Amino acid sequence: LLTKMKKALLIFLSAVLLSESNPGSANTQPDSSQVMKDAQVALAAGEYEKAFAGYDSAARNDQNALAQFSIGLFYQNGWGRPIDKTAACQWFEKAAQGGIPVAQHLTGICLDEGTHRPADPAAAASWFQKAAQAGHFHSYCHLGNLLMTGRGVPKDPIKALELCRPAAQQGSIPAQLWLGKFYLQGDPSIQDTQEAYRWFTAAAQKQAPEGFYYLGILMQQEPPEEQTAEKTRQLFEQAAALNHVPAYFQAGKHFFAAEPDPETNRLPAEHLAKAYLWISAAIQRSEDTEEILAAQSIRQQILAIMPETWLAELDQKIAQHLQRK
DSSP states (O other), rough: HHHHHHOOOOOHHHHHHHHHTTTTOOOOGGGHHHHHHHHHHHHHHHHHHHHHHHHHHHHHHHHHHHHHHHHHHHHHSSSSOOOHHHHHHHHHHHHHHOOHHHHHHHHHHHHHHHSSSOOOOOHHHHHHHHHHHOOOHHHHHHHHHHHHHHHSOOOOOOHHHHHHHHHHTOOOHHHHHHHHHHHSOOTTTTOHHHHHHHHHHHHHHHTTTHHHHHHHHHTTTTTOOOOHHHHHHHHHHHHHHTTHHHHHHHHHHHTTOOOTTTSSOOOOOHHHHHHHHHHHHHHHHHHHHHHHHHHHHHHHHHHHHSSSHHHHHHHHHHHHHHHTT
């Protein structure tokens, strides 16, 4: 919970800094400044209801854009209330209209995905452009994703790369991941496995879980050798350990498919335990129905050969891991 709060506060503070650097943005008004300060202190202390009441007052009474953005974060992250993506997007759009760059970026995502109203990629592109021009530079990569597929804007894969590359070169992890995905999965005319590997490696060196995950995906394309298989397991496990949900199933599947011990012709105990851990985590967290069914099938195979005496300890480890998310 503490780690999650720290990340949320970093997002919050970045929004403050970006909004203050934009002359056209709606910064904290004098009559609500103390309310905002008190709300921020309450949020940092985990006093969600008190913080929400303060932000809500400033958002509704003073049309304070930063407060509106903060209310959106409450609904996005489920701080003291159920997660409500629709409500979050509605508040982000209000804040975006008030000039908060991060809110402009998130509004673009909401419109691209059709969260709070029908999907509108053209409007999403406009918001990504505004956010990027205001200093939220990896928004150019989201705009690039629309250009890559021609959704809402004319298709232009080369321009997509050109827009995203500067932020990636400057060290932006989201931009590095986007550039890697463009080279791996983008338009066939620009696909380049070596470039994808380069950018995913750059992100993984900063401990980005998606970086490890996509390096694992790339490693799977290599000729099947034991050394390659071991490296693939390690990469997916690193991503899974950092709570990247898609990596849970991949890590569990690869540990279960590991080479058996030549002396016993059985899966090594460590690999069997890890297979159970990550497959079980996938069942609890995955949103992919087919993946869940596949994970349940593997779990039944694991339970058929794994000692029952392991279950209590392993289930406890799974619970502890998932609570850290």
